[in-house]
Amino acid sequence: MAEIARVDAELDLKGEICPYTFVKSKLELEELELGQVLRVVVNHRPAVENVPRSMKNEGQEVLGVEQVNDTDWEIIIRKAV
Amino acid sequence: MINTKRFTEEQVKRYSRHIILPQVGGKGQKKLLEAKMLLVGAGGLGSPAAMYLAAAGVGKLGIVDFDRVDLSNLQRQILHGQSDVGRRKTVSAAETLCEINPDVELVLHEDRLTSDNIMDIIHEYDIVVDGCDNFPTRYLVNDACVLAGKANVHGSIFLFEGQISVFLPGQGCYRCLFPEPPPPGAVPSCQEAGVLGVLPGIVGTIQAAEAIKLVLEIGISLNGHLMLFDALDMSFQKVKLRRNPSCAICGDSPTIKELIDYEEFCSLLAVPREC
Ligand SMILES: [Zn+2]
Numbered sequence: 001m002a003e004i005a006r007v008d009a010e011l012d013l014k015g016e017i018c019p020y021t022f023v024k025s026k027l028e029l030e031e032l033e034l035g036q037v038l039r040v041v042v043n044h045r046p047a048v049e050n051v052p053r054s055m056k057n058e059g060q061e062v063l064g065v066e067q068v069n070d071t072d073w074e075i076i077i078r079k080a081v
Numbered sequence: 082m083i084n085t086k087r088f089t090e091e092q093v094k095r096y097s098r099h100i101i102l103p104q105v106g107g108k109g110q111k112k113l114l115e116a117k118m119l120l121v122g123a124g125g126l127g128s129p130a131a132m133y134l135a136a137a138g139v140g141k142l143g144i145v146d147f148d149r150v151d152l153s154n155l156q157r158q159i160l161h162g163q164s165d166v167g168r169r170k171t172v173s174a175a176e177t178l179c180e181i182n183p184d185v186e187l188v189l190h191e192d193r194l195t196s197d198n199i200m201d202i203i204h205e206y207d208i209v210v211d212g213c214d215n216f217p218t219r220y221l222v223n224d225a226c227v228l229a230g231k232a233n234v235h236g237s238i239f240l241f242e243g244q245i246s247v248f249l250p251g252q253g254c255y256r257c258l259f260p261e262p263p264p265p266g267a268v269p270s271c272q273e274a275g276v277l278g279v280l281p282g283i284v285g286t287i288q289a290a291e292a293i294k295l296v297l298e299i300g301i302s303l304n305g306h307l308m309l310f311d312a313l314d315m316s317f318q319k320v321k322l323r324r325n326p327s328c329a330i331c332g333d334s335p336t337i338k339e340l341i342d343y344e345e346f347c348s349l350l351a352v353p354r355e356c
Contacts, residue, residue: 020094023093023100024093027093027100030106058103
């Protein structure tokens, strides 16, 4: 994720399951300004696909999805709408 | 984070299916939580309307009803149950609604609406959902909404048919459509008229949907239209309405300057009334 200059907000959603992983990510993103970047960490495997897909459906920009350790994934989203 | 009003953990879960909707989101849900609606009547129309509005998280719900639950109400007034017979409808309604969503602030108005109290009552609400079952109240609510500049989400039912509309300030009213109530005796009173029990469920639910859309500012409102529903044909028909410039209350030179208490039709009958 070297290309991401800065993350404006972080959300630890470890332990959360769908749909709350997306719901909480969406609520957090609503508080950001256009162009700002949110980093979400999840450990619920289905959320790794579901959150980026739902974000794209809403017109948000998913900058990256990466496994960061044995259990956790990070999802980087830029607020586009 | 500059986030003054966070949802509680419980609210995130309770309203998640709203929040997921692109047209609602957290922003829309917050609008609902801040909305103030007055329900006129906790009967057939008011039951489903109130239940869905409470479930949706409307912040403040006022309920006007001076009546008590009668066994004959239970065929359609799903706010109330067997053990509520004889109790005040407002109290019975409040219990049901509180069980659906304790998040909602309920305000109970146990008086009969009259020209003397209606302006004070509707003053504290943004939207009036009219689920009354009689002409005097319907005209009183309409005129008060026009004078107070409140949105009026109208619903009415008869036999197998229902009518729904939304009247926004300055854009027409119920009187533009029906200038005067029918004379007493010309229509069956609420005591005499039959009604398919599920009919108010459909009409009241449409009223709730329209009230929610007004708050969320989404979709196409029934404002400027009258929806006609027929349960026998299972048909919906939307007809255009226009503000009547010569309307006695919302026209260019209104002749009604004071609220009118029309004669109560049902009181013409020597039986306890439910409307
Ligand atoms: Zn009018």
